[in-house]
Amino acid sequence: MRNVVLLTIGADPEVFLQHSKSGKYISAVGLIGGTKQAPRQLERPGFALQEDNVAVEFNIPPCTNIKSFVESIQWSIKRISKEVKAQKLKVAIIPAAHFDPSELTSAQAKHAGCDPDYNAWTKFMNPRPRVAEGTLRTGAGHIHIGIKNFHEFSREAFVKSLDLNLGVGSVLLDTDILRKNLYGKSGAYRPTFYGLEYRVLSNFWLKSSKLITWVYKQVHNSYTMVEQKGEEFFDDIGEEIQACINTSDKGMSRKLLKRHSIAYL
Numbered sequence: 001m002r003n004v005v006l007l008t009i010g011a012d013p014e015v016f017l018q019h020s021k022s023g024k025y026i027s028a029v030g031l032i033g034g035t036k037q038a039p040r041q042l043e044r045p046g047f048a049l050q051e052d053n054v055a056v057e058f059n060i061p062p063c064t065n066i067k068s069f070v071e072s073i074q075w076s077i078k079r080i081s082k083e084v085k086a087q088k089l090k091v092a093i094i095p096a097a098h099f100d101p102s103e104l105t106s107a108q109a110k111h112a113g114c115d116p117d118y119n120a121w122t123k124f125m126n127p128r129p130r131v132a133e134g135t136l137r138t139g140a141g142h143i144h145i146g147i148k149n150f151h152e153f154s155r156e157a158f159v160k161s162l163d164l165n166l167g168v169g170s171v172l173l174d175t176d177i178l179r180k181n182l183y184g185k186s187g188a189y190r191p192t193f194y195g196l197e198y199r200v201l202s203n204f205w206l207k208s209s210k211l212i213t214w215v216y217k218q219v220h221n222s223y224t225m226v227e228q229k230g231e232e233f234f235d236d237i238g239e240e241i242q243a244c245i246n247t248s249d250k251g252m253s254r255k256l257l258k259r260h261s262i263a264y265l
Contacts, residue, residue: 008062008146008194009069009219013203014055014139015077017084018092025137026089027054027103032080047076054099054109054137056080056091062146062194063216070212077206095202096178098135112182117199120159120187121238129182138179139203145219147195153226155196159189160234160241161226164256165218167200167245169264171253173211174204186245200245214265221263 017026034040034050039059041048046061058080060072081091104110110132117126131137143166145158163186179202188199198219205211226234234241237256244252257264 006064006148007220007223008064009216010060010062010144010146011073011142012057012059012144013073013141013206014052014057015080015203015206016055016092016094016097016137016139017089020085020088020090025054025092025097025099025103027099027106027109028056029054029106029108031084031087031089032056042079044075047072047079049080051108053112053131054103055139062144066213066216069216070209073206073212074209093203093206094139095174095176095204096136096138096182099137101135104135115190117188117190117197119185120156120163120189121242122187123156126185126188131182136178136182138183140183140199141201141203141205141215143198143201143215143219144192145195145198147223153231155189155191157226157231157234158196158223159187159198160231160238161222162189162198162219163187163200163241163245164234164237164260165222165225165262166198166215168241168253168256169214169218169262170201170204171244171248172250172257173214173265174202176202176204177248180246180248184245186242210265214263218263 017028019026028051032049032051039048039050048059050057058076063069077091112129112131119126167186184200190197205215
C-alpha cells in the first residue's frame with residue numbers, strides 16, 4: 001500500500017514599518033527585538049517575531065488546513081500592527097522599498113540575514129545579495145513545507161513545480177519588479193530536515209485572505225502535479241518557467257498558466 005503524503009505549510013514572511021503620517025519607511029532595528037538565533041516568542045505557541053535587516057519577520061507554526069493558515073498569517077499582522085501603533089507606525093506589506101540612508105546606519109541594516117539558498121534548476125548555491133551598497137530593501141514571503149513520507153521525487157522537482165504553480169502566477173499577482181534585483185529568482189529554495197523552504201515569492205500574498213488561500217492550495221497542487229507528471233515534465237519547459245519568473249514576463253505567464261491549467265485568481 002502506498003504511503004499517504006501529509007504536507008504541513010508554514011511561513012516566515014517579512015513586512016516593513018512605515019510612519020503613519022509621513023509615510024517614511026522606518027527601520028525595525030531596536031524596535032521589535034528577536035533574532036534568527038533567538039526569535040521573540042509571542043503569547044500564542046509557535047508564533048514569533050524577529051528583526052531581519054530593517055524588516056519585521058514573523059513566524060507561524062506549521063498548518064494542515066487552509067483556515068488555520070489564513071488565520072495565523074492575519075493574526076500575526078494584526079499583532080504587529082497593534083504593537084507598533086503606539087510608536088505612530090503601521091505595517092507596510094510591500095515587496096520592496098527604498099529607505100532613507102538615515103535608517104540604514106546600523107550594522108544589522110547592512111547585513112542580509114537570510115541563510116544561503118540554492119537554485120533547483122542549476123543545483124548551485126545562489127549568491128548572497130549585497131544589500132549594504134544601496135538603499136533598496138525587500139520583503140519576502142517564504143513558505144515552509146513539511147513533507148512526511150517524502151520518497152517519490154527530489155526536492156528540486158517539487159521546487160520546479162512550485163515555480164510553475166506559484167512563481168509563474170505571482171508574475172501577474174505581484175506588481176513589484178524591484179525585489180528581483182536582490183531576491184526571488186526562479187528555483188530559489190533551502191532544503192530543511194522537514195522538507196524545504198520555497199523562497200521565490202515576495203510578501204505580496206499577505207494582502208488578502210484570497211491570496212493566502214491561493215498560496216496554500218497551490219502548494220498542494222504543486223505536489224500533486226510533480227507526483228503525476230514526473231520531473232522530466234518540468235525540465236522540458238524549464239527555460240520558459242525561469243525566463244517568465246526572472247524577467248517578470250506577464251505575457252509568458254498568461255500563456256503558461258493557460259497551457260497547463262494552473263489555478264489563478
